[in-house]
Amino acid sequence: MYSEDKKRHFSVNLLEWYRAHKRDLPWRRSKNPYHIWISEVMLQQTRVETVIPYFHRFTEQFPTVEALANAPEEDVLKAWEGLGYYSRARNLQSAVREVHERYGGIVPQEKEEISSLKGVGPYTSGAILSIAYNKPEPAVDGNVMRVLSRYFLIEEDIMKPSTRVKMEKLARELILEGTASDFNQALMELGAMVCTPRSPHCLTCPVMAQCSAREEGMEESLPIKKKAKPPRPELRAVAFIEGTGENEGKWLIRQRPQEGLLARMWELPHIQMQSAAWGSDQEVMNELKDSLMQQEQIAVKPASWFLDIEHTFSHIQWQMKVYRSQMNDAGEWIPFHYRWVGADELQQYAFPNVFLRIMKAVSGSPV
DNA sequence: AACTCGGGGGC
DNA sequence: GCCCCAGAGTT
CATH class of the missing domain: 3.90.79.10 (Nucleoside Triphosphate Pyrophosphohydrolase)
Known part of the structure:
Protein backbone atom coordinates (compact mmCIF):
# COMPACT_ATOMS: atom_id res chain seq x y z
CA MET A 1 0.00 0.00 0.00
CA TYR A 2 1.70 3.12 1.25
CA SER A 3 5.29 3.04 2.53
CA GLU A 4 5.91 2.83 6.26
CA ASP A 5 8.22 5.83 5.89
CA LYS A 6 5.47 7.97 4.36
CA LYS A 7 3.01 6.95 7.08
CA ARG A 8 5.48 7.50 9.90
CA HIS A 9 6.44 10.94 8.59
CA PHE A 10 2.78 11.87 8.65
CA SER A 11 2.02 10.63 12.15
CA VAL A 12 5.15 11.95 13.85
CA ASN A 13 5.08 15.43 12.35
CA LEU A 14 1.33 15.89 12.63
CA LEU A 15 1.38 14.94 16.30
CA GLU A 16 4.22 17.33 17.07
CA TRP A 17 2.49 20.14 15.18
CA TYR A 18 -0.79 19.57 17.04
CA ARG A 19 0.75 19.65 20.47
CA ALA A 20 2.26 23.05 19.66
CA HIS A 21 -0.67 24.60 17.78
CA LYS A 22 -3.94 23.13 19.05
CA ARG A 23 -6.80 25.52 19.73
CA ASP A 24 -8.16 25.96 23.23
CA LEU A 25 -11.69 24.60 22.70
CA PRO A 26 -14.22 24.12 25.53
CA TRP A 27 -14.49 20.34 25.06
CA ARG A 28 -10.70 19.98 25.14
CA ARG A 29 -10.52 21.21 28.74
CA SER A 30 -11.50 17.85 30.21
CA LYS A 31 -11.67 14.18 29.28
CA ASN A 32 -15.21 13.82 30.62
CA PRO A 33 -16.60 11.20 28.17
CA TYR A 34 -20.13 12.58 28.51
CA HIS A 35 -19.01 16.09 27.61
CA ILE A 36 -16.84 14.80 24.74
CA TRP A 37 -19.90 12.91 23.52
CA ILE A 38 -22.09 16.01 23.57
CA SER A 39 -19.49 18.00 21.65
CA GLU A 40 -19.09 15.29 19.00
CA VAL A 41 -22.84 15.09 18.37
CA MET A 42 -23.16 18.87 18.18
CA LEU A 43 -20.21 19.05 15.79
CA GLN A 44 -21.80 16.69 13.26
CA GLN A 45 -22.16 18.78 10.10
CA THR A 46 -21.81 21.90 12.24
CA ARG A 47 -18.98 24.40 12.58
CA VAL A 48 -16.91 24.81 15.72
CA GLU A 49 -17.83 28.49 16.16
CA THR A 50 -21.53 27.65 15.94
CA VAL A 51 -21.27 24.87 18.50
CA ILE A 52 -19.29 26.67 21.23
CA PRO A 53 -22.16 28.67 22.80
CA TYR A 54 -24.54 25.70 22.55
CA PHE A 55 -21.96 23.45 24.23
CA HIS A 56 -21.54 25.87 27.14
CA ARG A 57 -25.29 26.22 27.71
CA PHE A 58 -26.01 22.52 27.26
CA THR A 59 -23.32 21.24 29.65
CA GLU A 60 -24.39 23.83 32.21
CA GLN A 61 -28.06 22.90 31.95
CA PHE A 62 -27.40 19.14 31.76
CA PRO A 63 -24.02 18.69 33.51
CA THR A 64 -24.22 14.91 33.99
CA VAL A 65 -25.60 11.79 32.35
CA GLU A 66 -28.20 11.65 35.08
CA ALA A 67 -29.27 15.27 34.55
CA LEU A 68 -29.85 14.74 30.83
CA ALA A 69 -31.49 11.36 31.37
CA ASN A 70 -34.02 12.87 33.77
CA ALA A 71 -34.73 16.06 31.79
CA PRO A 72 -38.03 16.59 29.94
CA GLU A 73 -37.52 16.00 26.23
CA GLU A 74 -38.95 19.41 25.38
CA ASP A 75 -36.25 21.09 27.46
CA VAL A 76 -33.58 19.24 25.48
CA LEU A 77 -35.18 20.24 22.19
CA LYS A 78 -35.36 23.85 23.34
CA ALA A 79 -31.65 23.77 24.25
CA TRP A 80 -30.95 22.49 20.73
CA GLU A 81 -33.13 25.17 19.07
CA GLY A 82 -31.35 26.73 16.10
CA LEU A 83 -28.65 24.07 15.88
CA GLY A 84 -30.51 21.95 13.32
CA TYR A 85 -30.72 18.20 12.73
CA TYR A 86 -32.96 17.87 15.77
CA SER A 87 -32.97 14.07 15.72
CA ARG A 88 -29.43 14.44 17.05
CA ALA A 89 -30.85 15.88 20.28
CA ARG A 90 -33.57 13.26 20.65
CA ASN A 91 -31.17 10.39 19.84
CA LEU A 92 -28.59 11.81 22.27
CA GLN A 93 -31.04 11.91 25.13
CA SER A 94 -32.36 8.44 24.28
CA ALA A 95 -28.79 7.08 24.25
CA VAL A 96 -27.88 8.88 27.46
CA ARG A 97 -30.91 7.34 29.14
CA GLU A 98 -29.67 3.92 28.06
CA VAL A 99 -26.20 4.66 29.46
CA HIS A 100 -27.83 5.79 32.68
CA GLU A 101 -29.91 2.65 33.07
CA ARG A 102 -27.82 -0.09 31.49
CA TYR A 103 -24.27 1.10 32.19
CA GLY A 104 -24.76 2.92 35.50
CA GLY A 105 -24.09 6.28 33.91
CA ILE A 106 -20.63 5.28 32.59
CA VAL A 107 -20.14 5.83 28.86
CA PRO A 108 -19.12 2.37 27.60
CA GLN A 109 -15.56 1.77 26.39
CA GLU A 110 -16.34 -1.18 24.11
CA LYS A 111 -16.76 -0.46 20.40
CA GLU A 112 -19.82 -2.70 20.03
CA GLU A 113 -21.56 -1.25 23.06
CA ILE A 114 -21.01 2.41 22.26
CA SER A 115 -21.82 1.87 18.58
CA SER A 116 -25.19 0.40 19.49
CA LEU A 117 -26.30 3.68 21.09
CA LYS A 118 -28.73 5.86 19.12
CA GLY A 119 -27.02 8.53 17.07
CA VAL A 120 -23.55 7.06 17.59
CA GLY A 121 -22.21 6.04 14.18
CA PRO A 122 -18.73 5.09 12.96
CA TYR A 123 -17.30 8.58 13.38
CA THR A 124 -18.75 9.41 16.79
CA SER A 125 -17.91 6.04 18.34
CA GLY A 126 -14.30 6.37 17.22
CA ALA A 127 -14.12 9.98 18.37
CA ILE A 128 -15.39 9.22 21.89
CA LEU A 129 -13.28 6.07 22.33
CA SER A 130 -10.10 7.77 21.14
CA ILE A 131 -10.49 11.27 22.56
CA ALA A 132 -11.96 10.37 25.95
CA TYR A 133 -10.39 6.93 26.51
CA ASN A 134 -7.33 7.08 24.22
CA LYS A 135 -8.37 3.87 22.48
CA PRO A 136 -6.69 3.33 19.07
CA GLU A 137 -9.87 3.72 17.00
CA PRO A 138 -10.11 5.87 13.85
CA ALA A 139 -12.49 8.86 13.76
CA VAL A 140 -12.99 9.67 10.10
CA ASP A 141 -14.99 12.78 9.29
CA GLY A 142 -14.94 15.19 6.35
CA ASN A 143 -11.73 16.83 7.55
CA VAL A 144 -9.90 13.54 7.84
CA MET A 145 -11.00 12.32 4.42
CA ARG A 146 -9.81 15.58 2.87
CA VAL A 147 -6.41 15.40 4.58
CA LEU A 148 -5.83 11.73 3.80
CA SER A 149 -7.08 12.01 0.22
CA ARG A 150 -4.50 14.72 -0.37
CA TYR A 151 -1.51 13.36 1.50
CA PHE A 152 -1.95 9.86 0.03
CA LEU A 153 -3.53 11.07 -3.25
CA ILE A 154 -6.71 9.03 -3.05
CA GLU A 155 -9.01 9.81 -5.97
CA GLU A 156 -12.07 7.86 -4.88
CA ASP A 157 -15.40 9.61 -4.29
CA ILE A 158 -15.52 10.38 -0.56
CA MET A 159 -19.32 10.22 -0.64
CA LYS A 160 -19.12 6.44 -1.18
CA PRO A 161 -19.31 4.32 1.99
CA SER A 162 -16.56 2.08 0.62
CA THR A 163 -14.20 5.06 0.54
CA ARG A 164 -14.89 5.86 4.17
CA VAL A 165 -14.14 2.25 5.12
CA LYS A 166 -10.84 2.45 3.27
CA MET A 167 -10.00 5.72 5.02
CA GLU A 168 -10.80 4.17 8.41
CA LYS A 169 -8.42 1.30 7.75
CA LEU A 170 -5.69 3.73 6.74
CA ALA A 171 -6.36 6.07 9.67
CA ARG A 172 -6.16 3.15 12.09
CA GLU A 173 -2.72 2.22 10.74
CA LEU A 174 -1.48 5.78 11.31
CA ILE A 175 -2.12 5.82 15.07
CA LEU A 176 1.16 5.49 16.97
CA GLU A 177 1.14 3.58 20.26
CA GLY A 178 -0.63 5.54 23.00
CA THR A 179 -1.36 8.66 20.91
CA ALA A 180 -4.91 8.04 19.65
CA SER A 181 -6.54 10.95 21.48
CA ASP A 182 -4.12 13.60 20.28
CA PHE A 183 -3.61 12.08 16.85
CA ASN A 184 -7.30 11.95 15.89
CA GLN A 185 -7.80 15.50 17.07
CA ALA A 186 -4.65 16.50 15.21
CA LEU A 187 -6.03 15.12 11.94
CA MET A 188 -9.22 17.16 12.31
CA GLU A 189 -7.34 20.22 13.51
CA LEU A 190 -5.12 20.10 10.43
CA GLY A 191 -8.15 19.81 8.18
CA ALA A 192 -9.86 22.74 9.89
CA MET A 193 -6.89 25.09 10.14
CA VAL A 194 -4.37 24.19 7.40
CA CYS A 195 -5.61 21.61 4.91
CA THR A 196 -8.79 23.57 4.21
CA PRO A 197 -11.30 22.78 1.42
CA ARG A 198 -10.21 25.76 -0.69
CA SER A 199 -6.84 27.49 -0.70
CA PRO A 200 -5.05 25.09 1.68
CA HIS A 201 -2.18 26.65 3.60
CA CYS A 202 0.44 24.18 2.42
CA LEU A 203 3.43 26.35 3.33
CA THR A 204 2.59 26.03 7.02
CA CYS A 205 1.67 22.33 6.82
CA PRO A 206 3.76 19.99 9.00
CA VAL A 207 3.53 17.16 6.45
CA MET A 208 3.92 19.09 3.20
CA ALA A 209 7.31 17.49 2.51
CA GLN A 210 5.69 14.14 1.66
CA CYS A 211 2.20 15.21 0.58
CA SER A 212 1.44 13.50 -2.73
CA ALA A 213 -1.25 15.94 -3.79
CA ARG A 214 1.15 18.81 -3.19
CA GLU A 215 3.83 17.09 -5.25
CA GLU A 216 1.37 16.65 -8.12
CA GLY A 217 -0.15 20.12 -7.79
CA MET A 218 -3.53 18.51 -7.03
CA GLU A 219 -4.22 19.83 -3.53
CA GLU A 220 -7.01 22.09 -4.78
CA SER A 221 -8.75 19.34 -6.77
CA LEU A 222 -8.94 16.79 -3.95
CA PRO A 223 -10.94 15.25 -2.44
CA ILE A 224 -13.22 14.00 -5.22
CA LYS A 225 -16.85 14.45 -4.20
CA LYS A 226 -20.00 13.90 -6.23
CA LYS A 227 -22.32 16.90 -6.32
CA ALA A 228 -25.45 16.82 -4.20
CA LYS A 229 -28.88 17.21 -5.75
CA PRO A 230 -30.34 20.72 -5.48
CA PRO A 231 -33.18 21.15 -2.94
C1' DA B 1 -26.77 3.47 -3.18
C1' DA B 2 -30.03 7.06 -2.49
C1' DC B 3 -32.69 9.74 0.48
C1' DT B 4 -33.85 12.19 4.80
C1' DC B 5 -32.56 15.38 8.15
C1' DG B 6 -30.97 22.16 9.59
C1' DG B 7 -28.61 25.87 9.52
C1' DG B 8 -24.93 29.00 8.78
C1' DG B 9 -20.34 30.84 7.21
C1' DG B 10 -17.05 31.90 3.69
C1' DC B 11 -15.91 33.11 -0.72
C1' DG C 1 -25.08 31.42 -5.60
C1' DC C 2 -22.32 27.39 -4.19
C1' DC C 3 -19.81 24.49 -1.07
C1' DC C 4 -19.07 22.42 3.13
C1' DC C 5 -19.21 21.68 7.74
C1' DA C 6 -15.68 16.88 13.85
C1' DG C 7 -22.62 12.41 10.17
C1' DA C 8 -26.43 9.10 11.30
C1' DG C 9 -30.65 6.69 10.23
C1' DT C 10 -33.77 4.73 6.97
C1' DT C 11 -35.16 2.52 2.75
Whole structure:
Protein backbone atom coordinates (compact mmCIF):
# COMPACT_ATOMS: atom_id res chain seq x y z
CA MET A 1 0.00 0.00 0.00
CA TYR A 2 1.70 3.12 1.25
CA SER A 3 5.29 3.04 2.53
CA GLU A 4 5.91 2.83 6.26
CA ASP A 5 8.22 5.83 5.89
CA LYS A 6 5.47 7.97 4.36
CA LYS A 7 3.01 6.95 7.08
CA ARG A 8 5.48 7.50 9.90
CA HIS A 9 6.44 10.94 8.59
CA PHE A 10 2.78 11.87 8.65
CA SER A 11 2.02 10.63 12.15
CA VAL A 12 5.15 11.95 13.85
CA ASN A 13 5.08 15.43 12.35
CA LEU A 14 1.33 15.89 12.63
CA LEU A 15 1.38 14.94 16.30
CA GLU A 16 4.22 17.33 17.07
CA TRP A 17 2.49 20.14 15.18
CA TYR A 18 -0.79 19.57 17.04
CA ARG A 19 0.75 19.65 20.47
CA ALA A 20 2.26 23.05 19.66
CA HIS A 21 -0.67 24.60 17.78
CA LYS A 22 -3.94 23.13 19.05
CA ARG A 23 -6.80 25.52 19.73
CA ASP A 24 -8.16 25.96 23.23
CA LEU A 25 -11.69 24.60 22.70
CA PRO A 26 -14.22 24.12 25.53
CA TRP A 27 -14.49 20.34 25.06
CA ARG A 28 -10.70 19.98 25.14
CA ARG A 29 -10.52 21.21 28.74
CA SER A 30 -11.50 17.85 30.21
CA LYS A 31 -11.67 14.18 29.28
CA ASN A 32 -15.21 13.82 30.62
CA PRO A 33 -16.60 11.20 28.17
CA TYR A 34 -20.13 12.58 28.51
CA HIS A 35 -19.01 16.09 27.61
CA ILE A 36 -16.84 14.80 24.74
CA TRP A 37 -19.90 12.91 23.52
CA ILE A 38 -22.09 16.01 23.57
CA SER A 39 -19.49 18.00 21.65
CA GLU A 40 -19.09 15.29 19.00
CA VAL A 41 -22.84 15.09 18.37
CA MET A 42 -23.16 18.87 18.18
CA LEU A 43 -20.21 19.05 15.79
CA GLN A 44 -21.80 16.69 13.26
CA GLN A 45 -22.16 18.78 10.10
CA THR A 46 -21.81 21.90 12.24
CA ARG A 47 -18.98 24.40 12.58
CA VAL A 48 -16.91 24.81 15.72
CA GLU A 49 -17.83 28.49 16.16
CA THR A 50 -21.53 27.65 15.94
CA VAL A 51 -21.27 24.87 18.50
CA ILE A 52 -19.29 26.67 21.23
CA PRO A 53 -22.16 28.67 22.80
CA TYR A 54 -24.54 25.70 22.55
CA PHE A 55 -21.96 23.45 24.23
CA HIS A 56 -21.54 25.87 27.14
CA ARG A 57 -25.29 26.22 27.71
CA PHE A 58 -26.01 22.52 27.26
CA THR A 59 -23.32 21.24 29.65
CA GLU A 60 -24.39 23.83 32.21
CA GLN A 61 -28.06 22.90 31.95
CA PHE A 62 -27.40 19.14 31.76
CA PRO A 63 -24.02 18.69 33.51
CA THR A 64 -24.22 14.91 33.99
CA VAL A 65 -25.60 11.79 32.35
CA GLU A 66 -28.20 11.65 35.08
CA ALA A 67 -29.27 15.27 34.55
CA LEU A 68 -29.85 14.74 30.83
CA ALA A 69 -31.49 11.36 31.37
CA ASN A 70 -34.02 12.87 33.77
CA ALA A 71 -34.73 16.06 31.79
CA PRO A 72 -38.03 16.59 29.94
CA GLU A 73 -37.52 16.00 26.23
CA GLU A 74 -38.95 19.41 25.38
CA ASP A 75 -36.25 21.09 27.46
CA VAL A 76 -33.58 19.24 25.48
CA LEU A 77 -35.18 20.24 22.19
CA LYS A 78 -35.36 23.85 23.34
CA ALA A 79 -31.65 23.77 24.25
CA TRP A 80 -30.95 22.49 20.73
CA GLU A 81 -33.13 25.17 19.07
CA GLY A 82 -31.35 26.73 16.10
CA LEU A 83 -28.65 24.07 15.88
CA GLY A 84 -30.51 21.95 13.32
CA TYR A 85 -30.72 18.20 12.73
CA TYR A 86 -32.96 17.87 15.77
CA SER A 87 -32.97 14.07 15.72
CA ARG A 88 -29.43 14.44 17.05
CA ALA A 89 -30.85 15.88 20.28
CA ARG A 90 -33.57 13.26 20.65
CA ASN A 91 -31.17 10.39 19.84
CA LEU A 92 -28.59 11.81 22.27
CA GLN A 93 -31.04 11.91 25.13
CA SER A 94 -32.36 8.44 24.28
CA ALA A 95 -28.79 7.08 24.25
CA VAL A 96 -27.88 8.88 27.46
CA ARG A 97 -30.91 7.34 29.14
CA GLU A 98 -29.67 3.92 28.06
CA VAL A 99 -26.20 4.66 29.46
CA HIS A 100 -27.83 5.79 32.68
CA GLU A 101 -29.91 2.65 33.07
CA ARG A 102 -27.82 -0.09 31.49
CA TYR A 103 -24.27 1.10 32.19
CA GLY A 104 -24.76 2.92 35.50
CA GLY A 105 -24.09 6.28 33.91
CA ILE A 106 -20.63 5.28 32.59
CA VAL A 107 -20.14 5.83 28.86
CA PRO A 108 -19.12 2.37 27.60
CA GLN A 109 -15.56 1.77 26.39
CA GLU A 110 -16.34 -1.18 24.11
CA LYS A 111 -16.76 -0.46 20.40
CA GLU A 112 -19.82 -2.70 20.03
CA GLU A 113 -21.56 -1.25 23.06
CA ILE A 114 -21.01 2.41 22.26
CA SER A 115 -21.82 1.87 18.58
CA SER A 116 -25.19 0.40 19.49
CA LEU A 117 -26.30 3.68 21.09
CA LYS A 118 -28.73 5.86 19.12
CA GLY A 119 -27.02 8.53 17.07
CA VAL A 120 -23.55 7.06 17.59
CA GLY A 121 -22.21 6.04 14.18
CA PRO A 122 -18.73 5.09 12.96
CA TYR A 123 -17.30 8.58 13.38
CA THR A 124 -18.75 9.41 16.79
CA SER A 125 -17.91 6.04 18.34
CA GLY A 126 -14.30 6.37 17.22
CA ALA A 127 -14.12 9.98 18.37
CA ILE A 128 -15.39 9.22 21.89
CA LEU A 129 -13.28 6.07 22.33
CA SER A 130 -10.10 7.77 21.14
CA ILE A 131 -10.49 11.27 22.56
CA ALA A 132 -11.96 10.37 25.95
CA TYR A 133 -10.39 6.93 26.51
CA ASN A 134 -7.33 7.08 24.22
CA LYS A 135 -8.37 3.87 22.48
CA PRO A 136 -6.69 3.33 19.07
CA GLU A 137 -9.87 3.72 17.00
CA PRO A 138 -10.11 5.87 13.85
CA ALA A 139 -12.49 8.86 13.76
CA VAL A 140 -12.99 9.67 10.10
CA ASP A 141 -14.99 12.78 9.29
CA GLY A 142 -14.94 15.19 6.35
CA ASN A 143 -11.73 16.83 7.55
CA VAL A 144 -9.90 13.54 7.84
CA MET A 145 -11.00 12.32 4.42
CA ARG A 146 -9.81 15.58 2.87
CA VAL A 147 -6.41 15.40 4.58
CA LEU A 148 -5.83 11.73 3.80
CA SER A 149 -7.08 12.01 0.22
CA ARG A 150 -4.50 14.72 -0.37
CA TYR A 151 -1.51 13.36 1.50
CA PHE A 152 -1.95 9.86 0.03
CA LEU A 153 -3.53 11.07 -3.25
CA ILE A 154 -6.71 9.03 -3.05
CA GLU A 155 -9.01 9.81 -5.97
CA GLU A 156 -12.07 7.86 -4.88
CA ASP A 157 -15.40 9.61 -4.29
CA ILE A 158 -15.52 10.38 -0.56
CA MET A 159 -19.32 10.22 -0.64
CA LYS A 160 -19.12 6.44 -1.18
CA PRO A 161 -19.31 4.32 1.99
CA SER A 162 -16.56 2.08 0.62
CA THR A 163 -14.20 5.06 0.54
CA ARG A 164 -14.89 5.86 4.17
CA VAL A 165 -14.14 2.25 5.12
CA LYS A 166 -10.84 2.45 3.27
CA MET A 167 -10.00 5.72 5.02
CA GLU A 168 -10.80 4.17 8.41
CA LYS A 169 -8.42 1.30 7.75
CA LEU A 170 -5.69 3.73 6.74
CA ALA A 171 -6.36 6.07 9.67
CA ARG A 172 -6.16 3.15 12.09
CA GLU A 173 -2.72 2.22 10.74
CA LEU A 174 -1.48 5.78 11.31
CA ILE A 175 -2.12 5.82 15.07
CA LEU A 176 1.16 5.49 16.97
CA GLU A 177 1.14 3.58 20.26
CA GLY A 178 -0.63 5.54 23.00
CA THR A 179 -1.36 8.66 20.91
CA ALA A 180 -4.91 8.04 19.65
CA SER A 181 -6.54 10.95 21.48
CA ASP A 182 -4.12 13.60 20.28
CA PHE A 183 -3.61 12.08 16.85
CA ASN A 184 -7.30 11.95 15.89
CA GLN A 185 -7.80 15.50 17.07
CA ALA A 186 -4.65 16.50 15.21
CA LEU A 187 -6.03 15.12 11.94
CA MET A 188 -9.22 17.16 12.31
CA GLU A 189 -7.34 20.22 13.51
CA LEU A 190 -5.12 20.10 10.43
CA GLY A 191 -8.15 19.81 8.18
CA ALA A 192 -9.86 22.74 9.89
CA MET A 193 -6.89 25.09 10.14
CA VAL A 194 -4.37 24.19 7.40
CA CYS A 195 -5.61 21.61 4.91
CA THR A 196 -8.79 23.57 4.21
CA PRO A 197 -11.30 22.78 1.42
CA ARG A 198 -10.21 25.76 -0.69
CA SER A 199 -6.84 27.49 -0.70
CA PRO A 200 -5.05 25.09 1.68
CA HIS A 201 -2.18 26.65 3.60
CA CYS A 202 0.44 24.18 2.42
CA LEU A 203 3.43 26.35 3.33
CA THR A 204 2.59 26.03 7.02
CA CYS A 205 1.67 22.33 6.82
CA PRO A 206 3.76 19.99 9.00
CA VAL A 207 3.53 17.16 6.45
CA MET A 208 3.92 19.09 3.20
CA ALA A 209 7.31 17.49 2.51
CA GLN A 210 5.69 14.14 1.66
CA CYS A 211 2.20 15.21 0.58
CA SER A 212 1.44 13.50 -2.73
CA ALA A 213 -1.25 15.94 -3.79
CA ARG A 214 1.15 18.81 -3.19
CA GLU A 215 3.83 17.09 -5.25
CA GLU A 216 1.37 16.65 -8.12
CA GLY A 217 -0.15 20.12 -7.79
CA MET A 218 -3.53 18.51 -7.03
CA GLU A 219 -4.22 19.83 -3.53
CA GLU A 220 -7.01 22.09 -4.78
CA SER A 221 -8.75 19.34 -6.77
CA LEU A 222 -8.94 16.79 -3.95
CA PRO A 223 -10.94 15.25 -2.44
CA ILE A 224 -13.22 14.00 -5.22
CA LYS A 225 -16.85 14.45 -4.20
CA LYS A 226 -20.00 13.90 -6.23
CA LYS A 227 -22.32 16.90 -6.32
CA ALA A 228 -25.45 16.82 -4.20
CA LYS A 229 -28.88 17.21 -5.75
CA PRO A 230 -30.34 20.72 -5.48
CA PRO A 231 -33.18 21.15 -2.94
CA ARG A 232 -36.70 20.84 -4.33
CA PRO A 233 -38.88 23.95 -3.97
CA GLU A 234 -42.06 23.87 -1.86
CA LEU A 235 -44.62 26.67 -1.68
CA ARG A 236 -46.15 27.39 1.72
CA ALA A 237 -48.72 29.91 2.95
CA VAL A 238 -48.44 30.84 6.62
CA ALA A 239 -51.15 32.26 8.90
CA PHE A 240 -49.86 34.54 11.60
CA ILE A 241 -52.92 34.46 13.84
CA GLU A 242 -53.42 37.10 16.55
CA GLY A 243 -55.95 36.35 19.25
CA THR A 244 -58.93 38.51 20.19
CA GLY A 245 -61.19 38.60 23.23
CA GLU A 246 -59.88 36.20 25.87
CA ASN A 247 -56.88 35.46 23.64
CA GLU A 248 -55.96 39.11 23.16
CA GLY A 249 -52.19 39.53 22.91
CA LYS A 250 -51.61 35.83 22.18
CA TRP A 251 -50.53 34.02 19.01
CA LEU A 252 -51.73 30.65 17.71
CA ILE A 253 -48.99 28.04 17.32
CA ARG A 254 -49.04 24.31 16.69
CA GLN A 255 -46.79 21.32 17.23
CA ARG A 256 -45.37 19.41 14.27
CA PRO A 257 -45.87 15.63 13.90
CA GLN A 258 -43.88 13.15 16.01
CA GLU A 259 -41.79 11.97 13.04
CA GLY A 260 -40.14 13.51 10.03
CA LEU A 261 -38.84 16.98 9.27
CA LEU A 262 -38.52 19.17 12.37
CA ALA A 263 -40.34 16.50 14.38
CA ARG A 264 -42.17 17.68 17.50
CA MET A 265 -41.08 21.28 17.12
CA TRP A 266 -43.53 24.19 17.21
CA GLU A 267 -44.48 26.38 14.28
CA LEU A 268 -46.99 28.84 12.86
CA PRO A 269 -50.00 27.24 11.17
CA HIS A 270 -49.43 26.94 7.45
CA ILE A 271 -50.29 24.89 4.37
CA GLN A 272 -48.35 23.59 1.41
CA MET A 273 -49.66 24.75 -1.96
CA GLN A 274 -49.33 23.63 -5.56
CA SER A 275 -47.80 26.07 -8.00
CA ALA A 276 -51.07 26.31 -9.93
CA ALA A 277 -52.78 27.93 -6.93
CA TRP A 278 -49.81 30.19 -6.10
CA GLY A 279 -51.30 33.37 -7.54
CA SER A 280 -52.40 36.71 -6.15
CA ASP A 281 -52.41 37.31 -2.41
CA GLN A 282 -56.21 37.19 -2.47
CA GLU A 283 -56.16 33.73 -4.09
CA VAL A 284 -53.50 32.44 -1.69
CA MET A 285 -55.41 33.80 1.33
CA ASN A 286 -58.59 32.05 0.16
CA GLU A 287 -56.72 28.76 -0.23
CA LEU A 288 -55.15 29.24 3.21
CA LYS A 289 -58.56 29.82 4.77
CA ASP A 290 -60.19 26.84 3.05
CA SER A 291 -57.33 24.42 3.66
CA LEU A 292 -56.98 25.22 7.35
CA MET A 293 -60.72 24.67 7.71
CA GLN A 294 -60.60 21.33 5.88
CA GLN A 295 -57.34 20.00 7.31
CA GLU A 296 -57.52 21.34 10.86
CA GLN A 297 -61.14 22.41 11.40
CA ILE A 298 -60.06 25.89 12.44
CA ALA A 299 -61.80 29.01 11.14
CA VAL A 300 -59.04 31.41 10.17
CA LYS A 301 -59.51 34.77 8.47
CA PRO A 302 -56.36 35.78 6.58
CA ALA A 303 -56.48 39.58 6.39
CA SER A 304 -53.37 41.00 4.74
CA TRP A 305 -50.02 40.05 3.27
CA PHE A 306 -47.18 40.58 5.69
CA LEU A 307 -43.94 39.00 4.44
CA ASP A 308 -42.30 36.77 1.82
CA ILE A 309 -39.51 34.61 3.17
CA GLU A 310 -37.32 31.72 1.95
CA HIS A 311 -35.74 28.96 3.96
CA THR A 312 -33.44 26.27 2.57
CA PHE A 313 -32.93 22.87 4.14
CA SER A 314 -30.52 20.28 2.79
CA HIS A 315 -33.13 18.76 0.50
CA ILE A 316 -36.07 21.22 0.47
CA GLN A 317 -36.46 24.92 -0.15
CA TRP A 318 -39.49 26.54 1.45
CA GLN A 319 -40.86 29.59 -0.37
CA MET A 320 -43.29 31.15 2.09
CA LYS A 321 -45.89 33.88 2.10
CA VAL A 322 -46.98 35.07 5.54
CA TYR A 323 -50.41 36.61 6.18
CA ARG A 324 -51.67 38.45 9.24
CA SER A 325 -54.83 36.66 10.33
CA GLN A 326 -57.48 36.34 13.03
CA MET A 327 -59.97 33.68 14.05
CA ASN A 328 -63.62 34.02 13.09
CA ASP A 329 -64.74 33.69 16.70
CA ALA A 330 -62.75 34.43 19.83
CA GLY A 331 -62.55 31.47 22.21
CA GLU A 332 -63.36 28.99 19.52
CA TRP A 333 -62.33 25.33 19.91
CA ILE A 334 -58.87 24.47 18.62
CA PRO A 335 -57.26 21.05 17.97
CA PHE A 336 -55.11 19.52 20.72
CA HIS A 337 -51.80 20.17 18.97
CA TYR A 338 -52.62 23.88 18.76
CA ARG A 339 -52.01 26.39 21.55
CA TRP A 340 -52.57 30.07 22.26
CA VAL A 341 -49.39 31.54 23.75
CA GLY A 342 -48.34 34.97 24.95
CA ALA A 343 -44.96 36.53 24.24
CA ASP A 344 -43.58 35.41 27.61
CA GLU A 345 -44.66 31.79 27.10
CA LEU A 346 -43.08 31.51 23.65
CA GLN A 347 -39.69 31.00 25.28
CA GLN A 348 -40.71 27.55 26.49
CA TYR A 349 -41.33 26.24 22.98
CA ALA A 350 -38.68 25.14 20.47
CA PHE A 351 -39.17 26.67 17.02
CA PRO A 352 -37.31 26.04 13.76
CA ASN A 353 -35.25 29.01 12.76
CA VAL A 354 -37.48 30.09 9.88
CA PHE A 355 -40.42 30.63 12.25
CA LEU A 356 -38.23 32.46 14.72
CA ARG A 357 -37.34 34.82 11.89
CA ILE A 358 -41.00 35.35 11.02
CA MET A 359 -42.00 36.01 14.62
CA LYS A 360 -39.09 38.38 15.03
CA ALA A 361 -40.21 40.30 11.96
CA VAL A 362 -43.75 40.53 13.34
CA SER A 363 -42.87 41.54 16.87
CA GLY A 364 -39.76 43.54 16.03
CA SER A 365 -37.86 41.72 18.76
CA PRO A 366 -36.48 38.23 19.44
CA VAL A 367 -38.99 35.82 20.93
C1' DA B 1 -26.77 3.47 -3.18
C1' DA B 2 -30.03 7.06 -2.49
C1' DC B 3 -32.69 9.74 0.48
C1' DT B 4 -33.85 12.19 4.80
C1' DC B 5 -32.56 15.38 8.15
C1' DG B 6 -30.97 22.16 9.59
C1' DG B 7 -28.61 25.87 9.52
C1' DG B 8 -24.93 29.00 8.78
C1' DG B 9 -20.34 30.84 7.21
C1' DG B 10 -17.05 31.90 3.69
C1' DC B 11 -15.91 33.11 -0.72
C1' DG C 1 -25.08 31.42 -5.60
C1' DC C 2 -22.32 27.39 -4.19
C1' DC C 3 -19.81 24.49 -1.07
C1' DC C 4 -19.07 22.42 3.13
C1' DC C 5 -19.21 21.68 7.74
C1' DA C 6 -15.68 16.88 13.85
C1' DG C 7 -22.62 12.41 10.17
C1' DA C 8 -26.43 9.10 11.30
C1' DG C 9 -30.65 6.69 10.23
C1' DT C 10 -33.77 4.73 6.97
C1' DT C 11 -35.16 2.52 2.75
